[in-house]
Amino acid sequence: MNTHWLRGPWIAMFAGFVLAASFVVLQPGHIAKDAGEYDALAQSIVQGRYEIDGQASMLREPGYPTLRASIRVISDSPSVVLWFQVLLFVAIIWLVWDSFRRLESRLALIGAWSAALSYGLAVYASRHLLEMFAAFLVALVVWFAVRAMHAEKIWKDLILFSIASAALILTRVPLALVPISLAIMLAWYWKSKGLFEVAKRGSVFVAILIALLSPWVIRNGTTFGVWSITGRTGIQVAARAYKANESWGRLRDSLGSVVVGRSLNALKYPQSKPIILEQWKWVWDRFAAWKLDRSEIDADKALRKEAFGILLSDVPHFLRGGLWSIVDMGRLLALPSPLAPEFGIEGMFWPKVEAKNIGMMDRWILVLAHLVQAAWWLGMLIGLFFGFKRFGRRFFPGYIVLAVVIAHIPADNIVRYAAPIQPWLIFLVMSGWWYMILPWLTRGKFGLKLPANRYGTSE
Numbered sequence: 001m002n003t004h005w006l007r008g009p010w011i012a013m014f015a016g017f018v019l020a021a022s023f024v025v026l027q028p029g030h031i032a033k034d035a036g037e038y039d040a041l042a043q044s045i046v047q048g049r050y051e052i053d054g055q056a057s058m059l060r061e062p063g064y065p066t067l068r069a070s071i072r073v074i075s076d077s078p079s080v081v082l083w084f085q086v087l088l089f090v091a092i093i094w095l096v097w098d099s100f101r102r103l104e105s106r107l108a109l110i111g112a113w114s115a116a117l118s119y120g121l122a123v124y125a126s127r128h129l130l131e132m133f134a135a136f137l138v139a140l141v142v143w144f145a146v147r148a149m150h151a152e153k154i155w156k157d158l159i160l161f162s163i164a165s166a167a168l169i170l171t172r173v174p175l176a177l178v179p180i181s182l183a184i185m186l187a188w189y190w191k192s193k194g195l196f197e198v199a200k201r202g203s204v205f206v207a208i209l210i211a212l213l214s215p216w217v218i219r220n221g222t223t224f225g226v227w228s229i230t231g232r233t234g235i236q237v238a239a240r241a242y243k244a245n246e247s248w249g250r251l252r253d254s255l256g257s258v259v260v261g262r263s264l265n266a267l268k269y270p271q272s273k274p275i276i277l278e279q280w281k282w283v284w285d286r287f288a289a290w291k292l293d294r295s296e297i298d299a300d301k302a303l304r305k306e307a308f309g310i311l312l313s314d315v316p317h318f319l320r321g322g323l324w325s326i327v328d329m330g331r332l333l334a335l336p337s338p339l340a341p342e343f344g345i346e347g348m349f350w351p352k353v354e355a356k357n358i359g360m361m362d363r364w365i366l367v368l369a370h371l372v373q374a375a376w377w378l379g380m381l382i383g384l385f386f387g388f389k390r391f392g393r394r395f396f397p398g399y400i401v402l403a404v405v406i407a408h409i410p411a412d413n414i415v416r417y418a419a420p421i422q423p424w425l426i427f428l429v430m431s432g433w434w435y436m437i438l439p440w441l442t443r444g445k446f447g448l449k450l451p452a453n454r455y456g457t458s459e
Helices: 010-026 034-046 063-074 078-103 105-116 119-126 131-150 155-169 173-189 195-224 233-244 248-260 262-268 278-293 296-311 315-332 350-354 360-394 396-408 415-442
Strands: none
Touching: 010 078, 010 105, 010 119, 034 063, 063 078, 063 131, 078 105, 078 119, 078 131, 078 415, 105 415, 119 131, 119 415, 131 155, 131 173, 131 396, 131 415, 155 173, 155 195, 173 195, 173 360, 173 396, 233 248, 233 278, 233 296, 233 315, 248 262, 248 315, 262 350, 262 360, 278 296, 296 315, 315 396, 315 415, 360 396, 360 415, 396 415
């Protein structure tokens, strides 16, 4: 019996389809808030404009609304968008599998199942948000980069890599460092071909990016006087500034909430007051106040000026602003809750705590969940260390994760922002712990005696 197909990604792709489709069938998202803005922009694109409520806008990147507009040409049913996103999730699994196959064939299935089990990403197949499309573009950029790394004739893959990179930046600006870091990886890999050849290929990449990004930047500059892709910097900086304006105690309580969970932290310290999402109410209330007598872009500028004024007002505000990065990074890279994958496990059982109805079993579940999250974080670090140790500058999952982490250091983060790189995070965790466990197996622990090089983890 031919079982060669079992080595491919097909079972993982089917499992991923079932997972994403189940979210679409059981938990279809509503078009409201962020999703409402994306849908309004998509409708306006079909009519040849880019507007929200009849006014030109640059607060949202154009990539995802353009995708939705393209689908609306075929069908205006919201469910069609969701099922298209299910297919994108399946495509991501294949792209991740093939990318790892080109790095080392024995990693391909781990990569495929890392993507298929990304429930923190799969849930966005059922949401009218950009995360699934951004994840697809990340996987596509990686795939073209890996192909360009090994191809004899690289120009086709390099051009497609550059086009996909521009599409990714126009979809989610904070992910811009992903293609830039991969371009640096390619430059290091190609250095043996000489500085002139590297410069020539790099020039093609930069030229295509400029050509594809410039029209949108010029449109924003001539319309709003802001020469950038989006105009939300004031909103983002304000979220950090308003948290920095709170006390050291609230920063400490928030760190405890991230590490051991809001519920356990409150049970141990009932007086704790972590900042979870309230900063966004402060931000949007202040933004609405600034918008009363000015445009949304001018309101964002005013908010940015006010936010920097808070952060730079004195040393304590500046230090708290920086230290909040630790809390926000924990939330960005948190383990998605199996009960509500759009959120981290930080808020598990919080309604029961508020109602003073949390039982002993609930407490043990919380302890277990946060131990798993600690293992999740540790696995990422181990995976990064051993990945770069083994594959050196070719270890593209490391570039992806580090690029996203660096881009989000100054931002107010939630686990949703890391959804586009969930397959790569899960790969780091799975491979990291495998690298840790394998030496025990090869020494005859647990009654097993495996050859040390069977899985390619030692030379």
